[in-house]
Amino acid sequence: MSCAWLNIPHPKPNAAIQLLCLPHAGGTAALYRPWVKLLPDSIELVLVCLPGREQRCNEVMPADMRSLITLLGNAVTPILDRPWAVFGHSMGATVAHELILSLQCRNLCGPEHLFVSARKAPQFQEGGNQHQLDDDSLCQQLIQLGGTAPELLEIPELRALLLPTLRQDYRLIETSKVSSDQPLSCPITAMVGRDDPELTPDDARGWQRWTNCHFHIYEYTGNHFYLSQSPHLVVSHVVKQLGLT
Template structure:
């Protein structure tokens, strides 16, 4: 097995916190709106060396703070797919949380359309199916309204929301991400071949059981739904159970 390519574009978009070149499969993790690659570092450590985790770093945050944000899903997916296109030496799986679930879906579609091996599995966490919409306009709100929404969702870093200086740094990325996901519309007629596992918290205000089950309509492969106790960020409190779920699902990956 070889290490992933280390081009400048790859290093900009992808962080490998725990390199595992002998892994049988790679798992690309895509964060939520406003999130960063570091959110998945504990997952990387827990799954190594069996699974090598590639955490995607979006622009306009952390080491990419000075770059402009991306405010539409197709551009996001195009750029990430272009970086991942060199990974063809071992099976690839995708895990996306919230906005990241939609990005994972769109990247998988691009892999399929390009004639590349399909992901061995797509994990869609904390997000309704691509064809299910709500009339959300958070990206058009004031900073106070955006912060109120972040607090309502119970994000993993509540202290940041009480720090005016940190808010000034993170809000541009949050707003561009919310613009991207709230304006996203699924293109009918497209369907994946890979299996999909939807994972949600049982008290998530952003996705219902019915909205999560609708992911089944977006694949010709198998579908299953896993529900854990918790809200939109259920996976913080349920980290160990989510890691076991991923590990078992990827134990015998096939192309």
């Protein structure tokens, strides 16, 4: 697949389903690379690379969610002739939800399943001003979430690389609102760390309102980045919900 938005680290042309994985704010699809060795042959991993990171580090994130979803929707359209599912962590969960809503409005083929990780249901989401914080305060926010080692944020070069992208992402997510109140025609599975400072299991259970199909929730030991601590368990639950081996 030749596309700046999508990368398949281990092609599986005979896989039963493709699993698109979307990163968190300021993060990259590298979060999911350990899954390459954990997923069965029936699932092909597709990593979504958003503007402002990795090979797209010189690109600017679109200023609003609608523009981002339009571009991302055009990128995924070529794979819609095969069954697919989507997993989004934190900001990625909101982007995944908006992507499906957009495709649904265009009467295009939706996914077999939506996995929303470490993200409040849309009805509980509020705006914020984290994108306006100074550098030190923004770094403290990252440390609180547990996704970045404090010593790394003391490296000026890393801060200069990470913080602009993080601000772009936070601005996008903090200034956007859900585009439709229509439920999805696919099952939703919510996943949450019990020690996540940003949401509670009840916040995650609110996703049940957004599907006409089956809903399930998994709670894990860990914080906002629980899936880095228990990748085998998370992948096993993804496989189970997709009904594959």
